[in-house]
Amino acid sequence: MKIFIEKDKKNIEKKFFGKTFDLLKLLNINPETVLVVKNGELISEDETLKDSDTVKILSVISGG
Amino acid sequence: MGNCSKCKEKAIFLNPNFCKKHFIDYFENKVKKTIKDYGLFSKKDKIAVACSGGKDSTTILFILKKSGFNVEALAINEGIDSYRNHTLVDLKKFCKENKVKLKVVSFKEEFENTLDEMLKQRKNPCTVCGIFRRNLMNRYSKDYDKIVTGHNLDDEAQAVMMNLFTANVDLLDKSNPKSKKIKGFTQRIKPLYFCSEKEVAAYALLKGFEVGFTECPYVHKAFRHDVRSALNNFEEEHKGTKLNILKKHLKNISKIKTSSESIAYCSECGEPSRGKICKACKLLSEIQSFK
Ligand SMILES: [Zn+2]
Numbered sequence: 608m609k610i611f612i613e614k615d616k617k618n619i620e621k622k623f624f625g626k627t628f629d630l631l632k633l634l635n636i637n638p639e640t641v642l643v644v645k646n647g648e649l650i651s652e653d654e655t656l657k658d659s660d661t662v663k664i665l666s667v668i669s670g671g
Numbered sequence: 672m673g674n675c676s677k678c679k680e681k682a683i684f685l686n687p688n689f690c691k692k693h694f695i696d697y698f699e700n701k702v703k704k705t706i707k708d709y710g711l712f713s714k715k716d717k718i719a720v721a722c723s724g725g726k727d728s729t730t731i732l733f734i735l736k737k738s739g740f741n742v743e744a745l746a747i748n749e750g751i752d753s754y755r756n757h758t759l760v761d762l763k764k765f766c767k768e769n770k771v772k773l774k775v776v777s778f779k780e781e782f783e784n785t786l787d788e789m790l791k792q793r794k795n796p797c798t799v800c801g802i803f804r805r806n807l808m809n810r811y812s813k814d815y816d817k818i819v820t821g822h823n824l825d826d827e828a829q830a831v832m833m834n835l836f837t838a839n840v841d842l843l844d845k846s847n848p849k850s851k852k853i854k855g856f857t858q859r860i861k862p863l864y865f866c867s868e869k870e871v872a873a874y875a876l877l878k879g880f881e882v883g884f885t886e887c888p889y890v891h892k893a894f895r896h897d898v899r900s901a902l903n904n905f906e907e908e909h910k911g912t913k914l915n916i917l918k919k920h921l922k923n924i925s926k927i928k929t930s931s932e933s934i935a936y937c938s939e940c941g942e943p944s945r946g947k948i949c950k951a952c953k954l955l956s957e958i959q960s961f962k
């Protein structure tokens with residue numbers, strides 16, 4: 608799976624199949640602090656992800 | 672599986688669970704309810720929205736404009752290279768598209784130096800920036816009945832906790848959907864008071880606002896950062912923590928009789944001030960005498 612993590616401005620590649628919630632846990636990211644976008648659409652944390660998906664993890668915190 | 676609580680569509684947001692359409696309704700209704708319940712302003716008021724180009728102020732500007740309020744945008748260009756110039760480009764475009772009048776006031780024109788230039792002499796960027804920003808916001812909002820800021824539930828819950836950690840009671844009633852009316856100060860309003868940071872970000876994303884993740888290069892709010900992480904960790908384990916802090920906080924401050932502390936006015940510029948000379952005038956003369 609291709610994953611972009613906005614906070615760190617980095618792209619990573621990881622084998623993953625399962626709930627979005629579990630992906631965040633795996634990456635040690637608190638769901639309160641991010642929005643997850645799958646193939647261009649906002650998804651909830653209980654959406655199931657496939658390895659072929661492209662996922663963006665956007666930070667909800669802005670500089671003000 | 673997560674379905675919308677209003678229809679059978681797939682939920683795109685959890686707690687509360689909503690599809691795109693119903694999330695947008697929920698969010699806008701929450702803002703309108705806050706305005707109504709706390710009597711924040713009416714359609715007769717002339718409102719300045721303090722805008723940074725970020726998600727919070729852009730969101731509230733959009734909702735107020737769309738709801739038919741009399742709003743104009745007020746932005747401050749501190750002169751922070753490779754940061755504010757980017758966010759202001761987004762804001763200018765947004766205001767043009769949404770037919771909102773925008774006024775940009777700059778440190779350079781008002782105080783002869785950009786923030787970057789001032790900091791060659793001074794230590795704490797957030798103190799310098801904060802004093803001058805507040806001064807300009809107040810001076811340039813005098814023709815308005817209210818000034819709206821984009822502070823959200825997370826910002827406010829963090830502020831309450833930071834005051835507790837520092838045992839600071841002075842600032843207690845600053846965390847309020849509307850500030851007290853004091854002569855010389857434009858009343859400050861926070862319509863996003865009950866909207867979490869995540870909700871605001873989701874709304875901005877769903878509406879397609881161009882607000883990138885850009886942080887101020889001077890950001891070194893280690894203390895706030897730690898309070899934010901702690902609150903978010905609590906929130907994950909105990910849903911509703913942040914909201915409960917604010918509800919309890921509002922209840923507490925409603926009981927406090929705030930001493931009607933007499934406010935003075937600066938002998939240099941006439942702005943409200945604690946001392947004879949206001950912080951902005953004092954700081955400005957320090958910066959000028961350094962040269
Ligand atoms: Zn729905």
Ligand SMILES: [Zn+2]
Nearest residue numbers: 937940949952
């Ligand atoms: Zn002054």
